[in-house]
Amino acid sequence: MESCRDLPYYTGIMNGDIEIDSQILGTSQNTPVSVSDSAPEIENASSTKGKRGANFSVEEDQLLVSAWLNTSVDPVSSNEQTQATFRQKVWEYFTQYNKSGNTRTITSLLSRWGLISERTNKFAGCIAKVNALHKSGITEQDQIINAKALFLEIHLKPFLLEHCWLMLKDQPKFANLNGRSRASVPPTPESTSIGEGGEGDCGSGLGDGCNLERPIGKKAEKANRRNKATGKDVGEYLIKKMKFIEDATRLEEEKMVASMNRSLLYKLLLDDSDEDEIIEEHVMETSQPKRRRSIRRNHLTGHERLFLDYFAPTPVYPPALFRRRFRMKRSLFLRIQSKVEAHDSYFVQKRNSANKLGLSSLQKITAALRMLVYGVSGDLLDEYVRIGETTALESLKKFVTVVIDVFSEEYLRKPNNEDIARLLAHGERRGFPGMLGSIDCMHWKWKNCPSAWKGQYCGHIRGPTIVLEAVASYDLWIWHAFFGLPGSNNDINVLERSHVFNELAEGRGPAVHYSINGHDYTMGYYLADGIYPKWATFVKTIPSPQGPKRKLFAATQEAHRKDVERAFRVLQARFAIVRGHRTLFPS
Structure with a gap:
């Protein structure tokens, strides 16, 4: 002892x-590898051993970030490529648009990107700390200045890569969770205005506080690339489309265009495929109209079954099974139900336009908890709870939001x-x-x-x-x-x-x-x-x-x-x- x-x-x-x-008081051995602790200078592997290559300029940094983003954020290949292939694509992109006259190898670009990624990530942390202070009366530029001062105080070196951070701040890895900005399309040499002036149009500020937008998916991107590879004359296609719009407008003024023509016009404006195919497809759709099938789930039957099984004075299932299937006691469930109903009227049972009762709060909360407890899809709950998949997912999102709003201050x-x-x-x-x-x-x-x-x-x-x-x-x-x-x-x-x-x-x-x-x-x-x-x-x-x-x-x-x-x-x-x-x- x-x-x-x-x-x-x-x-x-x-x-x-x-x-x-x-x-x-120290640094960790797991921080990203840095090329040098001094000024951002990278050795040119193509030069003679023992000699330093030319420093990376602002334009080269912007081009390197652009090359890295255009290669890594590609919706088709993404990270499903070998390391050598990925680095080769970055080097080819950089070499194609590099106008500085300096020859850079794959090794030098890799080393420079390691330094940019490491210090930009640390600066993003300083930005997050400055934003967390919630000081009033300061501009976004003041916040950047304060973040630079904090970076110097913590890491004992100045932050000299603001031009890179402005290009990376909208990406998920570097975005600020407290004030996320919308992720934009990866910058290109044209969009960053690399060349004259030395100042790229890479964005400014700390973001608009919006959530990140989901990028285009792999299938949609492949479809776009197939359409571009068909070899259609874009100019001729636009002329045909404009002529069709003018004719449709003239006919509409003469009140000779029916609802079918208006829907056809709308589809032609949004679809980039051939007009003949669109017209043929539209004729097939209108000749065989598809109506959404309405499923009468009988919500009251689902509510009564759920109530008798778990919430009646003498329920079918004992408290032990209730706790196992809901991960809580019934008293706690009822407390959460009352708080949720009082906070969000979405969970209050209402009548629709046909004066029929909709889903009860028991059904919506039960559906949300079952998805949380068992990790199942919303469609699996339809047979027992009598709730559609879309409504179940909506109930889950709203339930989680309400629980955070109501109980976060207490727990x-x-x-x-x-x-x-x-x-x-x-x-x-x-x-x-x-x-x-x-x-x-x-x-x-x-x-x-x-x-x-x-x-x-x-x-x-x-x-x-x-x-x-x-x-x-x-x-x-x-x-x-x-x-x-x-x-x-x-x-x-x-x-x-x-x-x-x-x-x-x-x-x-x-x-x-x-x-x-x-x-x-x-x-x-x-x-x-x-x-x-x-x-x-x-x-x-x-x-x-x-x-x-x-x-x-x-x-x-x-x-x-x-x-x-x-x-x-x-x-x-x-x-x-x-x-x-x-x-x-x-x-």
Whole structure:
């Protein structure tokens, strides 16, 4: 037991290192590889050994980013190509439009892109921290200036790649989750105005705060390319279309155009295929009209069956089966139902225009929970709940939104003084006084990730994923969750964008008081694995520990930091949708 009494001594890893104004005490071995820590200068592999090549100019940087995006965001090939093929395409694109006169090899372009990607990703983290302050009265340019100052303070070097960040800020990997801007088409040499002036039209500002737009899919892009490859005369096609529009307009003025002609005009305006094929197809469609079949699901029957099975005074299924199938007690379900109905009228049962009752809140909430619990599709619930697939998906989205709006302030919140006292007391009993929890990330596979984004969402896990960062306590309370970054980011990149330490950076951390070996401390810490940086708020294990005390500390730290991983496993076990593949587009 003496070794257990001496265990808190090793949390003195913070001795002399705990400084609130200290942002970073070291770097991690898992950060992206950098070419040089000095100015952004790249060695030209084609030059003589020992000599430095010419520095990359702003125009070359913009061209390299354009080449990288046009190759990686290609909806058809995407990341489904070999590494050598991908790099060769980037080099060919760069060489084709390069007008600087400098010869660049594949190795030099790869090294330069590594530097651009690393520092732009770090600057995106600084932008996220500046935006999290929510200061009023400052412009977007002021936020960029503040982000540059923060970058210099943290990384001890200036950020000189703003022209690259302006081109990359709308891509998912570099976008700001707190104020996302719409992802645009990959820039081309013409759109970036590379050449005269040295200033490319690469966009400005921090984004309009809108969600990312889903890019075009692989099948649609292939169809577009097939249409372009048919060899049709575009000029002749436009002349024919304009003539048809003029004739249709003249006939409409004479009130001789029926509804069929108006629909034909609308279709011709939007379709790029041959007019004869359009007319033939339209005639076939009008000759055999297709009417949408209405399914009478009898919503009342579904509601009565559901009520008798689970919510009647003497239900068919006992409380144990209710808890297993809904992952909660019936009292909690009814509480959630009342809160949801009061917050969003969508879940209130209404009558339609035919004075018939629609779906009840029990049916909509049950459909949403079944999809969350079992990870099934909305169509599977139709036979029992009597709810259509489209309505089931809509209910799921609205239910999740309402739960976040209603319950996030109560459950997904920072620990208050009472919570901190409880966490500190439990941490001291476990041999870690001052511990507030453990932090880690997990990856959620995204099945329907657009092909154009697969390169940015694929990381060390095979297939595209989305990262979830969480802080959990010993009782599986997840009080911090940061979700949405692409899977190509590691834990450090996610931490730099996260808001978990925003209050601490502003000097408003939780009130914590504890003593270790006679030293008083006023800042709590979190258990983390080896990838996280050497910050005063992290206590990591001892690599290759020597001696019984160090081995005991390493084993105990590695065991207690599994709280957050245990929370992930319990979450995946109770809600299969987290364990399976994400199919919905993130919003």
